[in-house]
Amino acid sequence: MTQPRSLTNARLADGRLVDIDLLDGRIAAISPATSAPEAQDRLDLCGRLLVPGFVDGHIHLDKTLLGLPFQPHRPGDSIAERIAAEKALLRHLPISVEARAHVLVAQVSRFGTIALRSHVDIDTDYGLSNLHALLSVREAVRDVMDIQIVAFPQNGILRDAGTAELLDEAVATGADLVGGLDPAGIDGDITAHLDIVFGIAERRGVGIDIHLHDPGALGCFELRDIASRTMASGLQGRVAVAHAFALGEVEPAVFGATAEALARAEVAIMTNEPGAAPMPPVGRLRDAGVLVFAGSDNIRDAWSPYGNGDMLERAMLIGYRQGMMADSDLCHTFAMATALPARALGLGTDYGLAPGARADLVALDAGSVPEAVAGRSGGRIVIKRGRVLGHR
Numbered sequence: 281m282t283q284p285r286s287l288t289n290a291r292l293a294d295g296r297l298v299d300i301d302l303l304d305g306r307i308a309a310i311s312p313a314t315s316a317p318e319a320q321d322r323l324d325l326c327g328r329l330l331v332p333g334f335v336d337g338h339i340h341l342d343k344t345l346l347g348l349p350f351q352p353h354r355p356g357d358s359i360a361e362r363i364a365a366e367k368a369l370l371r372h373l374p375i376s377v378e379a380r381a382h383v384l385v386a387q388v389s390r391f392g393t394i395a396l397r398s399h400v401d402i403d404t405d406y407g408l409s410n411l412h413a414l415l416s417v418r419e420a421v422r423d424v425m426d427i428q429i430v431a432f433p434q435n436g437i438l439r440d441a442g443t444a445e446l447l448d449e450a451v452a453t454g455a456d457l458v459g460g461l462d463p464a465g466i467d468g469d470i471t472a473h474l475d476i477v478f479g480i481a482e483r484r485g486v487g488i489d490i491h492l493h494d495p496g497a498l499g500c501f502e503l504r505d506i507a508s509r510t511m512a513s514g515l516q517g518r519v520a521v522a523h524a525f526a527l528g529e530v531e532p533a534v535f536g537a538t539a540e541a542l543a544r545a546e547v548a549i550m551t552n553e554p555g556a557a558p559m560p561p562v563g564r565l566r567d568a569g570v571l572v573f574a575g576s577d578n579i580r581d582a583w584s585p586y587g588n589g590d591m592l593e594r595a596m597l598i599g600y601r602q603g604m605m606a607d608s609d610l611c612h613t614f615a616m617a618t619a620l621p622a623r624a625l626g627l628g629t630d631y632g633l634a635p636g637a638r639a640d641l642v643a644l645d646a647g648s649v650p651e652a653v654a655g656r657s658g659g660r661i662v663i664k665r666g667r668v669l670g671h672r
């Protein structure tokens with residue numbers, strides 16, 4: 281059955297067993313489960329845990345090498361070296377950006393991701409070609425995936441003259457947000473870099489999502505600068521910073537001042553659990569009122585051979601790395617892959633397991649959210665706009 285009128289015997293996160301009526305791709309009503317006999321237009325979930333679909337807050341659809349045989353990783357010591365290595369690799373691939381992006385969207389969809397934010401490389405070499413590829417993918421998959429696109433200056437803005445104009449054009453062409461990259465570490469001029477990024481956001485009326493790997497006190501200085509610019513431009517709630525390694529490696533006073541500034545400006549932080557790199561402390565940021573959400577970031581690309589796009593596994597990795605053991609901790613890492621990125625992406629009341637919301641749901645083979653996270657529950661039934669996309 282691809283379009284059931286109701287889902288029966290669904291286990292909610294609070295333990296209740298319910299039936300859910302669906303209408304026009306949305307949740308019409310939620311009521312206690314009845315033992316009504318099987319009907320053709322019902323999908324019996326048999327007590328599976330039903331949750332809102334996963335939201336991947338940070339992915340790079342144009343970078344993945346999925347669709348090709350496994351590619352050996354090419355190491356690079358600095359970000360600049362790895363940018364150059366990626367360019368060399370991607371220049372001669374036998375399949376298009378579009379084809380690779382389609383493979384990745386299909387893969388994350390099977391894991392239960394129903395919305396994602398993808399960065400797309402914008403530079404003077406690619407121009408807007410990768411953006412056009414992703415705009416076409418977005419249109420083609422609109423029934424299975426909601427896609428936001430960030431115009432991302434992977435080569436820097438100042439160090440690749442002409443990129444500022446391309447970023448502006450990218451937003452005018454259909455990118456939803458403007459990105460940035462290490463204002464100090466890549467461009468060497470924090471003020472000039474952020475002037476351009478915030479200038480485009482204000483002029484075009486879009487949000488901002490900046491990659492920030494700059495370390496320690498320098499990175500925290502940049503975070504506070506971003507926070508104060510966010511307040512000045514009235515962009516509270518529409519600015520995110522990815523990685524923000526600096527928050528994981530500064531003394532408490534600097535951390536406290538920076539977290540307070542981020543919370544006040546409603547600047548969100550994205551982490552993917554960055555392997556050996558320092559990581560923003562999720563619990564301390566949550567306690568300080570900072571929204572921290574998860575994303576896959578690199579999946580099988582020139583930056584990392586790892587990753588599969590499973591946001592439940594991502595929640596587990598974050599909890600494991602940060603020593604989060606209690607049920608409440610596991611529920612929080614789960615929220616980092618569902619409700620919190622939904623808030624960061626501005627999905628609003630369309631998202632969630634409540635009457636009126638879109639029926640974008642995942643049924644998991646688990647009895648509770650903590651069990652699903654800890655066990656990286658494998659079984660999935662993915663439902664998008666009320667349509668069953670498939671079982672896994």
Ligand SMILES: [Zn+2]
Nearest residue numbers: 399491577578
């Ligand atoms: Zn990234």
